[in-house]
Amino acid sequence: MIDFELTKNDQKILDEVRSRALVCRKYARYYDENEHEFPPDELEEAKGQPEIFSMLGERTERDTSFGALSMLILAGQTWGDYSVRMRRAKGGLGNAALQAAGTPEQTEKWGDRTLAMAITEPGCGSDPSMVQCTAVLDGDEWVINGEKIFVTTGCRCDGVVVWATIDKSAGRAGIKSFLIEKETPGFVVTGKEKKLGIRADDTATFVFTDCRIPRGNLLGGKEEVPTKSSGGFKGVLKTFNMTRPAVAVIGLGMAEAAIDFTRDALQESGFEISYGGRLGTLPAVVEKFQKLEANCEAALLTILRAAWLSDEGEPNNTESSVCKAKAGLAVREITQGCIEILGPMGISREHLLEKWFRDTRITDIYEGTGEIQRMIIARALLGYTRKELN
Numbered sequence: 055m056i057d058f059e060l061t062k063n064d065q066k067i068l069d070e071v072r073s074r075a076l077v078c079r080k081y082a083r084y085y086d087e088n089e090h091e092f093p094p095d096e097l098e099e100a101k102g103q104p105e106i107f108s109m110l111g112e113r114t115e116r117d118t119s120f121g122a123l124s125m126l127i128l129a130g131q132t133w134g135d136y137s138v139r140m141r142r143a144k145g146g147l148g149n150a151a152l153q154a155a156g157t158p159e160q161t162e163k164w165g166d167r168t169l170a171m172a173i174t175e176p177g178c179g180s181d182p183s184m185v186q187c188t189a190v191l192d193g194d195e196w197v198i199n200g201e202k203i204f205v206t207t208g209c210r211c212d213g214v215v216v217w218a219t220i221d222k223s224a225g226r227a228g229i230k231s232f233l234i235e236k237e238t239p240g241f242v243v244t245g246k247e248k249k250l251g252i253r254a255d256d257t258a259t260f261v262f263t264d265c266r267i268p269r270g271n272l273l274g275g276k277e278e279v280p281t282k283s284s285g286g287f288k289g290v291l292k293t294f295n296m297t298r299p300a301v302a303v304i305g306l307g308m309a310e311a312a313i314d315f316t317r318d319a320l321q322e323s324g325f326e327i328s329y330g331g332r333l334g335t336l337p338a339v340v341e342k343f344q345k346l347e348a349n350c351e352a353a354l355l356t357i358l359r360a361a362w363l364s365d366e367g368e369p370n371n372t373e374s375s376v377c378k379a380k381a382g383l384a385v386r387e388i389t390q391g392c393i394e395i396l397g398p399m400g401i402s403r404e405h406l407l408e409k410w411f412r413d414t415r416i417t418d419i420y421e422g423t424g425e426i427q428r429m430i431i432a433r434a435l436l437g438y439t440r441k442e443l444n
């Protein structure tokens with residue numbers, strides 16, 4: 055049975071996450087306005103605090119699923135501030151790929167480094183099977199050539215999981231992912247993006263020119279010769295089953311911040327936010343606000359379900375797309391709805407609401423846009439192949 059009821063200890067941990075995250079808000083505006091500056095590795099206020107995950111202790115069957123709790127922790131952190139959290143946190147999207155597909159040896163070696171994930175190229179975004187970056191085996195080394203754009207955490211990461219083809223003629227089956235350390239000769243960070251939102255989060259361009267890496271850096275270690283029917287591509291796609299719920303919940307944390315800010319403002323203006331009353335008895339603005347809250351809760355449940363399935367070792371590819379599609383849209387509706395409710399207060403740079411509105415926009419873009427998620431869901435529900443519905 056699925057049960058997302060929190061134990062007292064889990065709730066205590068989440069309260070601690072939020073209280074730490076609140077500190078990040080002090081820095082949020084500064085790093086939004088100074089796009090390419092890095093916050094300190096450790097904020098003054100956070101010195102000496104134990105790492106959150108070390109507070110979890112042994113999980114028992116009665117505890118919340120670890121995957122679901124990790125999602126709630128992530129939401130709690132971005133509720134404080136996305137950019138400051140991301141800039142300071144250990145780990146990136148590549149770490150989720152490592153978790154999904156890495157061998158035990160790779161996990162041991164790379165697990166505590168911050169890894170970005172580089173799929174997108176100038177001519178390849180929504181359809182990752184169009185990857186042009188190449189990996190050619192030469193003796194005991196892979197030689198990587200190509201360009202990757204829009205790499206999140208691209209500047210401050212220690213390494214990156216790069217998608218490249220080992221055989222263009224094999225199409226999707228030829229695509230593999232590779233672990234590449236920063237500072238490897240032939241690997242250059244050539245640029246940083248300037249963005250609408252998540253402006254303090256570094257988004258970089260990479261160029262690989264005859265970049266040689268050890269043979270063992272093929273993620274997952276499977277070197278079979280690709281054929282059109284081999285399942286190699288499915289292996290790399292497994293990554294998304296971990297990263298899509300994470301991306302969804304990162305956005306939702308910011309939407310929750312917008313909701314809390316709006317609730318406080320409404321209450322300060324004298325509105326009572328009550329539940330369970332008769333239909334049609336609430337002020338219109340309160341009813342509108344409660345619809346935003348319900349949207350947020352619904353999105354959260356889809357995320358927790360995807361994470362719970364992953365914890366149970368069950369397939370969750372459709373659910374990962376469901377939660378990403380739902381949250382991607384919900385966070386836009388919620389932050390925009392909060393701005394509509396609060397009017398000038400919503401767009402003033404005196405407050406963070408306008409920033410949350412800008413920052414959440416990315417949720418529906420990276421790790422596959424909303425349109426792509428809806429197509430994946432439709433294929434799964436209606437039984438279409440990729441060829442039949444694309």
Ligand SMILES: Cc1cc2nc3c(=O)[nH]c(=O)nc-3n(C[C@H](O)[C@H](O)[C@H](O)COP(=O)(O)OP(=O)(O)OC[C@H]3O[C@@H](n4cnc5c(N)ncnc54)[C@H](O)[C@@H]3O)c2cc1C
Nearest residue numbers: 171172173174178179180204205206420421422423425444
């Ligand atoms: C801030 C930021 C951070 C990012 N971080 C990363 C990262 O860390 N790693 C990484 O690899 N990439 C990253 N990306 C890239 C991101 O994943 C891509 O931008 C995204 O997948 C879309 O690809 P594209 O930009 O090439 O758009 P396109 O694929 O050209 O799509 C353009 C538009 O057409 C729509 N569309 C495309 N195909 C279809 C279809 N078949 N049916 C209906 N609509 C369709 C899309 O939904 C989109 O709206 C990041 C992007 C941004 C902006």
